[in-house]
Amino acid sequence: MRLTITYILLLITPVLSTAQQTMSPEMLWSLGRVSAVGISEDQTGFVYKVTTPDIEENSFTTETFLIDFRTGSSSKIESADAYVGDKNVSEDGKWKLMTKKVHVMDFKSTDRYPDLEKSDAYVYDDLHYRHWDTWQDGSFNHLFLQSTDRRKEIDLMEGEPYHCPTQPFGGSEDYTWSPDGRTVVYVAKKSFGKEYVNSTNTDLYAYNLDMDNTRNLTEGNAGYDTSPLFSGSGQLAFLSMKRDGYESDKNDIKCFIDGKIANLTEGWDGTVNSFIWSEEGDKIYFTAPTMGTNQLFEIEIPAKPEKKTEVKQITDGQFDVSGLVGFADGDLIAGRMDMNRAKEYYRINFSAGEMDQLTRVNDLTYSQLKTGKVESRMIETTDGKEMLTWIIYPPDFDPDKKYPTLLYTQGGPQSALSQFYSFRWNFQIMAAHGYIVVAPNRRGMPGYGVEWNEQISGDWGGKNMRDYISAADALAKEPFVDESRMGCVGASYGGYSAYFLAGNHDGRFKTFIAHDGVFNLQSMYGTTEELFFVNWDVGGPYWDKSNAKAQKSYTEFNPANFVSNWDTPMLIIQGGKDYRVPIGQGLEAFTAAQQKGIKSRLLYFPDENHWVLKPQNGLVWQKEFFKWLSETL
Numbered sequence: 001m002r003l004t005i006t007y008i009l010l011l012i013t014p015v016l017s018t019a020q021q022t023m024s025p026e027m028l029w030s031l032g033r034v035s036a037v038g039i040s041e042d043q044t045g046f047v048y049k050v051t052t053p054d055i056e057e058n059s060f061t062t063e064t065f066l067i068d069f070r071t072g073s074s075s076k077i078e079s080a081d082a083y084v085g086d087k088n089v090s091e092d093g094k095w096k097l098m099t100k101k102v103h104v105m106d107f108k109s110t111d112r113y114p115d116l117e118k119s120d121a122y123v124y125d126d127l128h129y130r131h132w133d134t135w136q137d138g139s140f141n142h143l144f145l146q147s148t149d150r151r152k153e154i155d156l157m158e159g160e161p162y163h164c165p166t167q168p169f170g171g172s173e174d175y176t177w178s179p180d181g182r183t184v185v186y187v188a189k190k191s192f193g194k195e196y197v198n199s200t201n202t203d204l205y206a207y208n209l210d211m212d213n214t215r216n217l218t219e220g221n222a223g224y225d226t227s228p229l230f231s232g233s234g235q236l237a238f239l240s241m242k243r244d245g246y247e248s249d250k251n252d253i254k255c256f257i258d259g260k261i262a263n264l265t266e267g268w269d270g271t272v273n274s275f276i277w278s279e280e281g282d283k284i285y286f287t288a289p290t291m292g293t294n295q296l297f298e299i300e301i302p303a304k305p306e307k308k309t310e311v312k313q314i315t316d317g318q319f320d321v322s323g324l325v326g327f328a329d330g331d332l333i334a335g336r337m338d339m340n341r342a343k344e345y346y347r348i349n350f351s352a353g354e355m356d357q358l359t360r361v362n363d364l365t366y367s368q369l370k371t372g373k374v375e376s377r378m379i380e381t382t383d384g385k386e387m388l389t390w391i392i393y394p395p396d397f398d399p400d401k402k403y404p405t406l407l408y409t410q411g412g413p414q415s416a417l418s419q420f421y422s423f424r425w426n427f428q429i430m431a432a433h434g435y436i437v438v439a440p441n442r443r444g445m446p447g448y449g450v451e452w453n454e455q456i457s458g459d460w461g462g463k464n465m466r467d468y469i470s471a472a473d474a475l476a477k478e479p480f481v482d483e484s485r486m487g488c489v490g491a492s493y494g495g496y497s498a499y500f501l502a503g504n505h506d507g508r509f510k511t512f513i514a515h516d517g518v519f520n521l522q523s524m525y526g527t528t529e530e531l532f533f534v535n536w537d538v539g540g541p542y543w544d545k546s547n548a549k550a551q552k553s554y555t556e557f558n559p560a561n562f563v564s565n566w567d568t569p570m571l572i573i574q575g576g577k578d579y580r581v582p583i584g585q586g587l588e589a590f591t592a593a594q595q596k597g598i599k600s601r602l603l604y605f606p607d608e609n610h611w612v613l614k615p616q617n618g619l620v621w622q623k624e625f626f627k628w629l630s631e632t633l
Contacts, residue, residue, distance in 0.1 A: 022370050022395050022432035025622035028423060029053045029615055032361040034343055036325045036335065037064065038084040043328055044069055047080045048345060050361050053615040060615070067358055069328060074359070087172070089148070091181030095209070098144050104161045105138040126193030131529050132168035133577040133609035141165060143175055143186050145209070156184065156207050156214065164188045166202060166226075173227050178234055182209050185217070185228040185236065197531045200224050201244050218261075223249055227274070231281035235301070237264075239272060245532040246457075248414035250450050253284055255301060262305035269449045270311075276324040276332075285314070285332060287321050289416040289447035292376055292388045294320040296334065296348065315348065315355070318374065320419040333358070338419040339392060339427050340371045370395040372431040374419075379440070379474045382466045388448075389471050390417070392427040392437040402482040404633050406430060407472045407509070408439040409490030409497035413456050413464070413537070416446050424612055424621060425491065433626050435487075435633075438475050442467035457537050458549045460493075461500050461557030468497065472508055484510070487633045489625075491515035491573075492581060492610065496559060499589060502570060503562025511632035513625065515573040516581045516610050519589040520560040521553055527582040563592045569599040571628040573621070576606040601628060 021027070030053070037047040046069065051062045066083060067074045077083070088097040106112050107129075109121035122135060129136050143164040145154040157164060164186050165174040175186035189202045204217040204225050218225040223241035230236050236256045240263070241249035251271045253264045264284065265272060273294060275286035285298050296314040315321055323335030323343065336355065337343040342362055346355045372393040378386045394403060408427070410417040417439055427437045441447065443464035444456030456464050468488075476483035488509045490498050495517015502512050518524050522542045525534050535541075539550030555561065570593050574586025586602065593600035603624050605617055612621050 020370055021368050023426070023429040024432070025429065025619050025626075026055075027365065027369070028426055028429055028622070029055060029618055031342055031365060031423070033423070034335075034345065034359055034361050036323055036333070036345060037080045039326045039328050039333060040066070040083040041085050045083065046325070046328070046333055046345065046358055047077070047084050048359055049080075053618070055615050055619065058614055058616045065359075087176070090177055090209075091179065094148055095145050095181070096148055097175055097177070097184065098146050099141050099165060100144060101139040102142045102155065102157075103139050104159065107136055107138040111138060127531070128193050128196045128529075130579050132579055134168075134579075141167070143184070145184070145207075156186065156205075157188065160190065161192050162188050162190045176228050176230060178230055178236075179232060180234065183207065184209070185230075187226055187228065197529060198535060199244055200241070200247050200532050202226060204228050204238055224251075229275070229277060231277040232279070233281050235281060237275065237277070237284060239275070245536050247530075247533060247536070248412070248446075248453070248457075250453075253286060253299070255284075257302065257305040260305040262302065264299050264301070264309070265311065267308060268299075268311045271446045271450070271453065273322070274324055276326070279327045279330070285324065287324065287334075289418055289445075291447055292390060292416075292418055292441050293318065293447075294322055294416065294418045296321045296324075296332075314350065318376070318419060337421040339374045339390070339421060341366060342421045342423075371428055372397060374427070377474075379471050381463075381470050383463065387467055387470065388441045389474075390427075390437075390439040390441075391475070392431045392439070394431045394434050394436065397480075399480050401480060403434065403436045403480055404485035404487070404629075405436040405438060405475060405481050405483075406629075407468060407486065407488045408437055409468060409488060409494035409501075410439070410442075410445065411490065411492030411494045413444045413460070413493035413496075414446065414453060417441050418447070424618065429622070433629070435629070436475070436481060438471050440467055440471035442471075458539050458553065459557075460496065460537065460553060461504075465497070465500060465504070468501065469505075469508070476508075485633050487511040487513070487629060489513040490517070492517065495519075495573075495581070498570075499559035500557070500562070502568055503559060503565040505568070509568060511629065512568055512570040513573070513628060514570065514586075514589065516575055516578050517572075517585065517589070518559070518581055519585045519592075521558045522560075523584055523588065524581070527584060529579045560588065560592070563596065566593060566596050566598055569628075569632040571601050571603065571624070573603040573624075574605070575608040575610060575612070576604065577609045580610050599632065 032050040032052050035049050046067045049062050049064050051060050054061050064077050064080050065074050066077050107122050109119040141163045142155050142157045165171050184207045187202050202224050205214050206217050207214045222244035225240045227239045239251050240254045243249050254261050270288050273287045275284050283298050283300050287294050297311050299311050300309040302309050319336050319338040321334055325333040331347040331349050335343045336346045344359045346357050348355050372395045375391050377389050379389045381387050430437050446453045475481050486509050488498050495514035498512045498514035499517050499519050538553045540547045542554050572586050572590045590602040612618050
């Protein structure tokens with residue numbers, strides 16, 4: 001008996017000895033990143049993948065696992081193919097959907113002049129010459145039908161200079177089979193050049209295998225149409241935005257009923273992230289932002305297109321629901337995360353109203369980790385509105401002490417500041433370094449109605465900046481906040497916010513960190529790749545003097561115009577392959593700070609885009625982030 005107890009103590013001791021750990025960059029970059037593959041065809045298990053950073057190799061390793069619903073045990077498997085059906089194979093098994101690059105246009109000098117094989121030039125006569133982190137080389141992703149005996153291939157977009165999946169983030173959700181296996185519905189943005197960069201108009205196209213023809217299902221809609229999905233009985237639903245050029249427009253669920261398109265969520269004051277059909281096909285379950293979280297909702301399918309049904313919220317709590325997988329014994333399998341825990345997958349039991357955790361990839365790490373409290377607080381804005389603000393406290397928070405505090409400025413500018421878990425902008429690692437984090441759901445964020453969400457367009461330096469100041473000032477009054485040690489940090493539009501506040505903060509902040517932020521709206525317009533974004537949110541081109549909305553942006557809301565007020569240390573982070581907020585933005589800001597004689601530092605990642613994706617670069621990012629804060633705050 002004594003030997004057994006001793007052995008158990010030996011097993012427990014390492015866990016106990018590390019039980020007081022707080023989140024570190026190395027720990028953050030050791031966590032497994034969980035993604036769903038699907039539910040097994042026999043409905044007895046759930047297949048998922050775990051991708052883990054390999055710091056030494058500066059890459060990632062991925063393994064596949066199967067959870068048995070009956071026992072709850074998880075086992076490693078070689079491949080998911082034996083367990084999960086291939087959604088790309090037709091019902092009769094004769095055809096498979098696949099994508100590959102096809103050369104359509106000659107932009108490279110070696111295509112135009114084959115004899116000059118060592119040349120490396122590009123020649124363009126129109127816009128759309130680069131996108132996200134890639135230069136246009138004349139090849140386009142096309143969707144193919146390949147016979148399973150591989151004797152025949154059909155290019156569904158033959159000769160067309162368009163992409164499916166759509167660029168830069170489209171995936172397998174951009175195409176689907178009808179249940180009878182005779183029709184393929186896919187998403188494409190069939191425009192090119194200036195039209196492409198100024199428009200968000202994607203459509204759903206249906207290719208009929210028997211008739212060998214393609215028709216546009218959403219020709220009358222001017223904005224995004226995405227995520228086509230059939231019910232088991234063959235009813236088609238999809239996500240849709242109304243207005244062309246507005247990438248953050250209200251996202252609705254539309255459905256074909258009696259041959260007509262019905263907008264199921266038209267009267268609901270929210271915007272949809274993703275959806276899935278119920279098993280019976282009588283409802284749709286969807287995720288959407290609400291009150292600083294992303295929750296699960298449902299809506300019934302009406303019998304007639306003109307009939308309206310009500311949206312019902314299913315889940316509620318301080319977490320995000322994301323990644324709807326499918327059903328097992330009536331339960332929905334979906335992802336869940338919060339600011340303290342990365343995504344794992346759960347079973348949602350509708351009748352019991354419970355969420356049972358399935359995957360436990362990072363449980364051991366979290367069991368050894370001391371985390372800080374996350375609380376929501378309503379803060380009054382300058383115009384008398386209530387704004388939800390997340391407050392993240394350091395582990396072992398002591399209200400009798402004073403803490404340095406970081407104002408976090410969210411990007412987007414219309415992305416939700418919910419209970420997300422980031423492997424870079426991780427609030428727990430900031431709290432673990434002794435900082436209180438203040439994260440306001442300022443104007444421009446979804447989850448508080450369409451009006452709140454849309455207000456920011458054309459008003460970048462207006463009400464939402466005052467929202468930030470309201471949150472910072474409210475926390476500065478707390479006895480546990482050291483108001484002489486407040487910093488401001490953010491990326492993308494959050495980086496813009498840092499640049500703008502650097503010239504308009506009246507001494508509130510002691511340091512700034514701006515990652516891939518917009519610094520000069522004029523040069524941003526001339527170099528960014530998706531012009532529809534700056535056309536809508538900034539107001540249009542800088543040379544249009546008759547456009548009052550645009551001119552206000554380029555004068556009152558341009559951070560570059562307030563550099564004369566800069567007097568605060570600033571860390572500037574910039575990716576070399578970021579074509580959304582190109583490198584000149586960071587370089588202009590760094591030059592301005594240096595010429596002003598301000599303590600400043602440029603952290604440059606030549607091979608990263610708008611994000612930092614490589615493991616070793618991710619660690620460098622974390623180390624430089626906290627090194628800067630230790631020096632300046």
